[in-house]
Amino acid sequence: MVDRLRGGLMRVTVLGASGMLGHIVARFLTEAGHSVQTPEPRFDPDSPARFIESLRITHPEAVINCIGIRAGSPPQALIDAHVRLVELSLECLQGSCARFIQASTDGIFRSDLPARQTAEPGDATDDYGQSKWEAELRVRSAGGLVIRCSILGPELRAAAPRSLMGWFLTQRGPVRGFVNHAWNGITTLQWAQICRGLLEARSPEPVCQPGIWPPSNKAEVLRLIGDTWDWPIEIHPEAAPQPVLRTLVPDVICPSLKSQLEELRKWYTPRFPSTPPTAN
Template identity: 30%
Template sequence: MMTLDLNRIIGIHGVNIAQIFMSRILILGSTGMLGTMVSRYFLDLEDYDVALTTRAPGQESNESYIFKFDASVDEMDSLIQKVNPDYVINCIGIIKPEIDEANQQSISNAININSYFPLQLSNNAEVHKFKYIQIGTDCVFSGNTGNYVESSFQDAEDVYGKSKIGGEVVHNYKKVVRASIVGPEIGEGKSLLNWFLSQEKNEINGFKDHLWNGITTLNFAKIAHGMIKSDTFSQNHQHLIPKDIVSKFTLLEYFKNYFDIDIKINEINSDKSVNRTLNTENIEFNNLLWMNAGYDHVPTIEENIKELAESDISKGILS
């Protein structure tokens, strides 16, 4: 579609010239919760030359922009030389539900993908001079106190959180945007949203003593786009926070209301309260990220869930 539009306006030679100057974006991991949203969002844009990776059997296609890549076995440098990106967005990661802490191989795999792979990617960014966006997680913190800022001590108590600490090390050409994320997945999925949607007509519990101030995968895609479009990079961590904080019970209520799910949610206390809420020492940069992403104000969590539910991309993922 992009080429046809340019061809009609400026001719085939103009197309060739325009494509030379288009930023080339490589999205690593296009089939997980984050990667699915980010890849579909960027493919809908007409301003970039987008390449994706997948490791899922059968996901390869004849499309020239899709590359088979398994971060656990394949050579990163070879992929980078093929694509020659200006920007890389890393959506590859082993999430908490996929880690068996009683299994050493599972632990090793988590460390390899969540710690060593981002470090390898940082080194490639240094060599090949591309800019690299890494999603961070609130799970590098224990959740015992909350209100964590960028300089707070990272006191994760589980393998997932500890493995993510290694992958979030500051490096030249790399920007770590730390946030907790929710969003739709293809198929059954393992995320909070997909689990919730599978519980329709059931009765579930929502914890009022688990506090949250994360973002959606659509928010992150738009934030990444804004960073690339405005070249808003700095070599440090940035906590990305919305306007407010909610309980997990309230978050589930937002899911119920905006995804229109028939379900009963009981508001209860858990066995252990959890508060991994983030704050930031760089509130102006936080606000700038939201503005560059196209928001005219820092949105509330409810506004973000409403936007996610109404998004055509979300509907396509869940269909």
């Protein structure tokens, strides 16, 4: 067992510290006074030894796994990134007192049912959702914690964004906003704040399911991003061919998305194009 840092702060290893969630978590916990480490080697499923060794030598008191790849990736890549990485990381930490916190997603559930409860088992039929559910099960069986929600936040790689917010803040003309795609997630900064709370006060529950309530929709989410981040492009509300009704019933109800985005904007140093588009 490693020695606790002075003042109750912890040695924390953040996996995926260059990603949309990980770079926010690493910075926020560092500013909160925790000793944050970020392993350098990327996880290579064909040769994982360097990555696992880099995790072992950090001697963490807590590991926060922010690594994830997007839906639609090849099935084996999803298994490697979401399941195998978790299994190997947990094996590496056996015998230590390190806590493992896993970033999960509402995507473990099918898209046509709303109001999913914390205790419900995952029932996604796609490879992405199934791989994230399998990762959850591995973490929970090892005594780790899961934060399950959809997230929204800026990216470091602004030139090639992969997320909704990152994509929106690179657009210069009108975009579509789907009114029949429900959403009740949180910002990446809110996620980091919840994670800090779980680190500093042990939770008796294996799953934390935060979110806003009542749910919103993707058109409204884009409008709020545009208003908060001074990105005045036109949004055309419309119905998508395939609705997404999936929402989570929060066991932690968070501030409004408007409040969260305002807090994120104030805290974050933007890395987006310096000149916002001109409103039509």
